[in-house]
Amino acid sequence: MDYRKIYREIGTAIVGHPMEMLLAAAFFLIGCCSEWVPQGKAWDLFNVLRYGVGLFVLTHLLHTLKERTWAKIGYYLSPLLAVVVCFVHDDCPGRIGITLLLVQLLYLWCIGEKENRAFTRTAVHYVEAMAVSFALGTVVCIALLLITSSVYYIFELQSSVYARFIEVSAATGYGLAMPLLFLVFDRQKEMLRGDGKVAHYLLNYILSPALLAYTFILYLYMAKIAVSASLPKGGVAAMVMGFVSLLFILRSLQGFLAKTYYRWYYCRASWIALPTLALAWWGTMYRIGEYGWTVMRVYLVVALCTLTFMAVLFLFRRYGRYRTVVLFALLSFGIFSYMPGINVEEIERWSQAGREQTGKEETKDYLSIHPTARPIDLSRYNRMTFIREY
Numbered sequence: 001m002d003y004r005k006i007y008r009e010i011g012t013a014i015v016g017h018p019m020e021m022l023l024a025a026a027f028f029l030i031g032c033c034s035e036w037v038p039q040g041k042a043w044d045l046f047n048v049l050r051y052g053v054g055l056f057v058l059t060h061l062l063h064t065l066k067e068r069t070w071a072k073i074g075y076y077l078s079p080l081l082a083v084v085v086c087f088v089h090d091d092c093p094g095r096i097g098i099t100l101l102l103v104q105l106l107y108l109w110c111i112g113e114k115e116n117r118a119f120t121r122t123a124v125h126y127v128e129a130m131a132v133s134f135a136l137g138t139v140v141c142i143a144l145l146l147i148t149s150s151v152y153y154i155f156e157l158q159s160s161v162y163a164r165f166i167e168v169s170a171a172t173g174y175g176l177a178m179p180l181l182f183l184v185f186d187r188q189k190e191m192l193r194g195d196g197k198v199a200h201y202l203l204n205y206i207l208s209p210a211l212l213a214y215t216f217i218l219y220l221y222m223a224k225i226a227v228s229a230s231l232p233k234g235g236v237a238a239m240v241m242g243f244v245s246l247l248f249i250l251r252s253l254q255g256f257l258a259k260t261y262y263r264w265y266y267c268r269a270s271w272i273a274l275p276t277l278a279l280a281w282w283g284t285m286y287r288i289g290e291y292g293w294t295v296m297r298v299y300l301v302v303a304l305c306t307l308t309f310m311a312v313l314f315l316f317r318r319y320g321r322y323r324t325v326v327l328f329a330l331l332s333f334g335i336f337s338y339m340p341g342i343n344v345e346e347i348e349r350w351s352q353a354g355r356e357q358t359g360k361e362e363t364k365d366y367l368s369i370h371p372t373a374r375p376i377d378l379s380r381y382n383r384m385t386f387i388r389e390y
Contacts, residue, residue: 009184009187010180010184012187013180013183013184013187014180014183016183017060017063017183019059019062019063019075019076019078019079020056020059020060020063020179020183021179021180021183022079023052023055023056023059023078023079023082023179024056024175024176024179024180025176026048026079026082027048027049027052027171027174027175027176027179028171028172028175028176029171030045030046030048030049030171030175031049031167031168031170031171031174031175032167032168032171034046034167043086043087044086044088044089045086047085047086047088048082048085048086049175050085050096051085051088051096051099051100052175053100053103054099054100054103055078055081055082055085056179056182057103057104057107058078058081058103058106058107059075059078059079059081060107060183060186061106061107061110061111062074062075062078063075064110064111065110065111092295092344092345094295094296094299095295095337095344098299098333098337099337101333102330102333102334102337105326105329105330105333106330107126108122108123108126108323108326109323109326109327109330111126112322112323112326113323114321114323116252116255116320116321116322117255117256119321119322119323120252120253120255120256120322121256123252123322124253124256125186126186128185129182129185129186129188130182132181132185133178133179133181133182133184133185134178136177136178136181137173137174137177137178137181138173138174139173140172140173140177141169141170141172141173141174141177142173144165144168144169144172144173145165145166145169148162148165148166148168148169149162149165151165152165199253199256199257200257200258200259203250203253203254203257204257204259204260204261204262207246207250208250208261208262208265211243211246211247211250212262212265214243214246215243215272218239218240218243218276218279219275219276221236221279222275222276222279225279231282231283231286232279232280232282232283233283234283234287236279236280236283237280237283237284237300237304240276240277240279240280241280241303241304241307243273243276244273244276244277244307244310244311245307247266247269247272247273248269248273248310248314248322250266251266251269252322254266269311269314270311270312270314270315271315273307273311274308274311274312277304277307277308277311280304281304281308284297284300284301284304288301292351292352293347293348293350293351293352294348294351294352295344295345295348298336298344298347298348299333299336299344302332302333302336305332306325306328306329306332306333309325309328310325310328313325
């Protein structure tokens with residue numbers, strides 16, 4: 001192993017990406033000083049960590065595009081984004097996750113090319129760099145934890161000191177090492193090679209057969225529903241979304257394999273996906289009609305719209321482009337997340353308004369349990385339902 005080459009790559013990454021490393025230093029310092037970081041006030045410094053991946057990817061995107069004057073200026077002003085997010089207060093469940101997803105989609109759309117093979121190559125390289133840097137960052141964190149645990153045990157330190165060791169280890173592994181390693185690996189333009197044995201066995205002998213089995217199970221379930229004239233279960237929509245997403249991801253990777261055994265299957269991906277999407281739409285719309293819209297149901301419908309758009313688009317060879325699907329997802333999720341009047345919170349508020357006042361149907365024979373010290377008599381109730389954040 002040539003350590004000089006490794007050190008040279010790390011040094012090049014640090015010198016060539018000053019704003020990304022400034023953000024990484026901020027992640028590290030906030031993670032180490034979490035006990036003294038103010039929270040719950042007009043501004044929240046912990047938002048820099050909550051939105052950390054998004055901030056880093058946006059900054060790196062501006063660095064990638066900095067041949068353009070506006071991007072170069074934006075790159076050197078990008079640390080101001082960290083200041084802005086400190087004043088963000090968003091109680092909408094799931095919107096932080098959607099925001100981080102949109103940043104990834106924006107990055108792929110901006111750096112990806114129109115042609116499917118080139119776009120897939122870029123996307124795979126990005127995912128590989130993220131995955132490897134996360135894995136190695138985890139290794140760094142665990143190694144530091146092992147060392148500090150030994151010091152804590154041998155020298156019988158106070159538990160508060162050990163807690164600080166844990167914070168510093170996590171901040172070093174995920175706040176400092178992971179961003180730096182991503183910059184190092186992102187500079188390497190090598191990617192998963194189709195003629196490699198790992199890719200060959202993984203795609204041809206593990207993932208594709210598993211997907212075929214999954215297809216059989218879903219179609220068997222559709223036949224059961226048709227025979228019994230019953231409604232699909234509530235979790236089927238999530239199963240279908242996972243199935244269709246994996247189907248088109250594996251379809252995009254077939255072009256990088258030296259030998260393919262399932263071309264006949266992936267060439268018909270749209271025709272295979274559309275009946276399962278119809279099943280998901282049926283169950284979803286029935287439940288929305290029964291129980292109204294919620295934040296998560298709006299996002300579910302937007303996701304189903306995106307997957308359906310992709311399946312229909314790829315029916316036509318001329319128009320089937322992954323970059324177009326990314327743009328569609330970017331716009332649709334962005335509109336329903338942030339557009340005033342039609343965002344997810346407004347739709348939920350409009351749909352659920354007055355549902356608790358339903359006249360004769362409202363019996364008010366229920367009990368809402370909150371953390372309390374007093375005993376509660378449950379003898380007259382015969383059913384308990386767990387309700388999540390909503």
